[in-house]
Amino acid sequence: MKENPTRSTKQSALTECFTENSPADRLLEDARALNARVRIETLQREREKERERLLQVLKEEERVKPASFSVRKFLRSLDPAGRKTSRSV
Numbered sequence: 001m002k003e004n005p006t007r008s009t010k011q012s013a014l015t016e017c018f019t020e021n022s023p024a025d026r027l028l029e030d031a032r033a034l035n036a037r038v039r040i041e042t043l044q045r046e047r048e049k050e051r052e053r054l055l056q057v058l059k060e061e062e063r064v065k066p067a068s069f070s071v072r073k074f075l076r077s078l079d080p081a082g083r084k085t086s087r088s089v
Contacts, residue, residue: 051078 058075 055075058071
């Protein structure tokens with residue numbers, strides 16, 4: 001008896017959908033990875049904006065009252081990403 005080709009194609013597609021690492025699983029993983037990257041980039045932009053805002057506030061305060069040596073040293077120790085460098089305090 002000959003097997004119906006449409007049925008076997010449907011069966012193989014169903015089998016592939018329910019096996020581990022199916023195209024649906026790969027798409028889901030890709031979507032999760034993309035979502036995580038977008039979240040990370042958004043947080044980095046927010047952190048950079050906050051850093052710029054804080055630096056502006058410090059500049060304003062320094063204009064009114066000069067900052068102590070330790071504050072200036074700390075500000076110089078910040079790298080562009082806003083983290084302390086290894087040579088900092």
